[in-house]
Amino acid sequence: MSKTIKLKKGFDINLAGKAKKELVAFKPAQTFAIKPTDFIGLARPKVLVNEGDTVKAGTPILFDKALEKVMYTSPVSGEIVEVKRGEKRKLLEIKILADKEISFETFKKHQTADLKSISREAAVELIAKSGVWPQIIQRPFGVVANPDDTPKSIFISGFDTAPLAPDYGFLLLGQEKYFQAGIDVLKKLSGGKVFLGLNGNESSPEIYNNLQGVEINQFTGPHPAGNVGVHIHHLDPIGKGDLVWTVNPFGVAQIGKLFLDGKYDASKIVAITGSEAKQAVYAKTYSGACVDTMVEGNTKMDNVRVISGNVLSGERINRDGYLGFYHNQITMIPEGDYYEFLGWIKPTMNKLSYHRALGLFSFLNPKKEFVLDSNSRGEERAFVETGVFESVTPMDILPVYLLKAIMAEDYDDMEELGIYEVIEEDLALCEFVDVSKHPVQQIVRKGIELIQFS
Template sequence: MSKDIRIKKGLNINLVGAAEQTTSKAVLSNVYAIHLSDFHGITPKMLVKEGVEIKAGEALFYNKNREDMLFVSPVSGELIEIERGARRRILTLKILADKTQDTLEHSKLDLEKASAHQVKEYLLKGGCWPFIKQRPYDIIADPDTTPKAIFISGYNTAPLSADLDYVLQGKEKELQAAISALGKMTPGKVHVSVGKSAKSPLTGLNGIELHKVAGPHPAGLVGTHINKIDPINKGELVWTVSAQDLVIIGEFLLTGTFNAERIVALAGSSVKQPKYYTTKIGTEISTFLYASGVNGENFRVINGDVLTGLKSKQDGHLGYYNNTVTCIPEGDDYEFFGWNKPIFNKISATRALTFSWLQPNKKYDLTTNTNGEHRAFVVTGMYEKVFPMDIYPMQLLKACMVKDLDEMEQLGLYEVAPEDFSLTEFVCVSKQPHQQIIREGLDLLQKEIG
């Protein structure tokens, strides 16, 4: 039995260049990279040195604060570079892949008989634990804690993001194994959300509480589901797992091997043939970008979706948690009197000289131009129109900016992650970096309160 969730507040950003539902195998990358910035709050301690040969699934480093939390290599090969920044902080690990891939094999776990403690140890040893995040703070989950519930979103509503119903096809066994394991680690429920009209492989799984979601973006974000199903109060925590990461966890539980394979959506108006590619975590984006062809030279590669992704070089590497790469035109041109004339080719949440509200299903070819510069907060009421949580977004952002811990707690910072404010950042006439503000607020709250 499903429990439906209907989201009314939000905004669908319809863009040109959605990935066609055809999948090709990407060219094997020569060099794979792991960016340490993907693991927020982790202090790495290396287990291998430059020049050492490693197998796929072999540990590269561990968390300084938790020695049994291992981070493993997606491929076998030679660790050719440990890139460091200020104070010798590790930034990136680069691995030169072998032509023949060797994988580290673990003994299989009897999932039916295994206890929650044994499941945790197995996932920690195999390098799958980093796929489990926790809220509050939106960080990798602490294995010593017990969540009141686990949330999984099988519904992507972000612009040009990967269609999870498509990429999860045929992965029912792996999904069920991962769900069964996660269910042992919480006394509560495993909440799975899918699109209302979707035919998702997640719907037929055992041991879940199914929710069918409808409405505009951010209806697909897991933070929205938590707020509507089981909000987080002070002293409580929940775990979240990405739907595609469930496949990696499930395959490891079934086979004892870490398979870093991903199906990535290459999308955007600057791509000639947007489609899906089968590749691996950390691969060079150029291995599938140029296979689809690009329009012109002046475009931006975004590692992720257009709202939450990071700017990347064309020869950059796929992020650890990403299953979307977006390419859109670079917005480095400016319109004369662009603020003082009717606008027909852009999306806007207001009706002031804009007409996108007349054609809600029209697709737009937008650039990276922010159409304005950073300025002081202007109270317009637009945030509340696209923010579906029972939280005051403007007040919470201001509390984070002035570092008022009491206000941050009372206004609901425990419930949110930076991605929950991606849409308010998009509609912000003041061009404030909402996601950065929330991330800094979460870090401060964790440091001061824990």
């Protein structure tokens, strides 16, 4: 039965530079990369290609020795030009020089009617060998799911409330049949329901209309209302020993394309956002694309931070860096590498802060769009308990006590305080509002790894 869940806790970071709903044809990227760092938990990668090899879209590139069924495949066809390694031969990225026209590995096609009768084993095998499986993430821990497990439910968040987040209705325009096919396949994988969370503050995009086989629920309120972890917490909470899988909307459509078209299609539309983007628009590319063609000549200033993803939980990359596997957004903001004397206390109309004492004027004009840089305006200091973490976390957990339990490596308290229910993005807003400047997301990941490998 559908529910409407009204969330009051949270905070919307209203930044300048939201992408216009306009698809602009930038020069195609020449190189693409698979980065093991995109996949949390991929600890023992085995490379299957060498420099000079030619591949097609869907050709296996590597796999994890701890999860050998799951293949990580090439997003495009072309030549392997570099297998880049770091210290102690740690694999950093595999670069591919793309062909002008993409050719695909072929997989078995299915008719829409066949999806209702396909076996779970056959569905798992096809998804795992094609390269689509990494779209399926396991909670707890936020790692790529194990195909041998069966989750109690599967969750999809159909909207994003992060700063300057793209519009999924625009990203997936015209892909209704693929999205429905993806839902049909996901139903085969779960031991329970498939949930779809939608934004109750807006009308639903066309792609979500007339869906079958999925329970739709509405969520209203500020960020992080769009986080799938918040949806799980309110609809089917995770306890010790429970497994829930999550898939983002792009991943659902990609699964549908695999089964209906018989190919691994990594093409995607990404939002180019941020106050420093000359053209804040949408662009078509492929997963793992080099962002240089979308960044160079498209910045208002030289000293710009380029982020794959959003400003809260995205990854800082170079101007010639690569789009993250799970990202549908590139953000460009001013770099904050400067010192501002008494910058945190001087009254100004251009400061956005959750704390009224520091950002009073932002509360007087809540619709104003702010230009923020990456300056943290301070360094890590004593952990001050202000109660503010709880006011931006719409979950029945105590973030401060959870973080302190992680820092103390108290396993029992971590479990009791909700470590199974969160990953980094769920407490990213706490890092933004933290006057003590703690790396909250790093602390959360440390706690997850302590529990996961204990």
